[in-house]
Amino acid sequence: MEGLWDFLRSLHDAYGINLVHFYDTFERGRMLRGMWTSIKLAAVCIVLSVLIGILGAWLQGSRFKVLKAVVQGYIQFFRNTPPLVQMYFFYFALGPQMPRVVNEYGISQPMLGSFEWAVISLSFFAGAFNIEIFRSGVEAVQRSTVEAAESLGFNRWQIYRYVVLPLAVRVCLPALNNNLVNLIKTTTQAYAIAVPETLFVASQIWSDRINVFEMMVTLLTFYLLLVGIFVWLMTRLERSLRVPGFGQ
Numbered sequence: 001m002e003g004l005w006d007f008l009r010s011l012h013d014a015y016g017i018n019l020v021h022f023y024d025t026f027e028r029g030r031m032l033r034g035m036w037t038s039i040k041l042a043a044v045c046i047v048l049s050v051l052i053g054i055l056g057a058w059l060q061g062s063r064f065k066v067l068k069a070v071v072q073g074y075i076q077f078f079r080n081t082p083p084l085v086q087m088y089f090f091y092f093a094l095g096p097q098m099p100r101v102v103n104e105y106g107i108s109q110p111m112l113g114s115f116e117w118a119v120i121s122l123s124f125f126a127g128a129f130n131i132e133i134f135r136s137g138v139e140a141v142q143r144s145t146v147e148a149a150e151s152l153g154f155n156r157w158q159i160y161r162y163v164v165l166p167l168a169v170r171v172c173l174p175a176l177n178n179n180l181v182n183l184i185k186t187t188t189q190a191y192a193i194a195v196p197e198t199l200f201v202a203s204q205i206w207s208d209r210i211n212v213f214e215m216m217v218t219l220l221t222f223y224l225l226l227v228g229i230f231v232w233l234m235t236r237l238e239r240s241l242r243v244p245g246f247g248q
Contacts, residue, residue, distance in 0.1 A: 009023045017214065018210070020205070021209075021211075027205055033196065035198050035222060037115070038198040038199075039226065041118060041190060041195065041197060042183070048127070049183060050180075051127075052126075052131065054134055056135075058160050077128075078128035083121070087190070091114060094117075095112065114194050115190075115195050122183065122189075126182075130179060133175045136172055137172030141163075141167045145163060146159055146163065169241065173234070177234040180234070184223075184230060198219060198222055202219050
């Protein structure tokens, strides 16, 4: 790899193309850590938001009006307020109210850091949309299918888990895919609360090295690849779960 780094360094010397975040060991380490943080943040938020969507869609079919009202209130709150405002609310309003802990160096610090609050905020935000997406899939399952499961002695949770949900997922995957792609892109807003993800690290590098153009190209390329790989995986999943004649 030394030959590649020397080539990139020569581009700076000869043409002023400043790709220091590749050939400089320190800057490359910063950039890779930021990219890994972005990937980790997106992956955790995707998993949690999908779980919220599955559970919320199930609770929407509850016989208890209070539970249904709580879920509906949650959906309206997170769908009708900006995700950045929500993140600020969690980090700056709720964060200081949380208990503080003492780390191994004897320094008092918040129980939850910026990364954890970003996960909570973004998962709740995307989860509100996922509930409606899964609900639409559940409603697409024919009533006769549910009645057949009831005749076999399945309880409500077993019907949802083993019968309704597998069929509903096949219907709602396209919409779910779209929402999760938006979630991956929305993770860049974690920059606002100093989560050291790709955008945050990139802004530090271009401030230190004055290479805004090169860093922006790198950012766009990174997210294009990240989202492209995710869409490819989701498309493969959609094809593998497709049932001929169902959800078409």
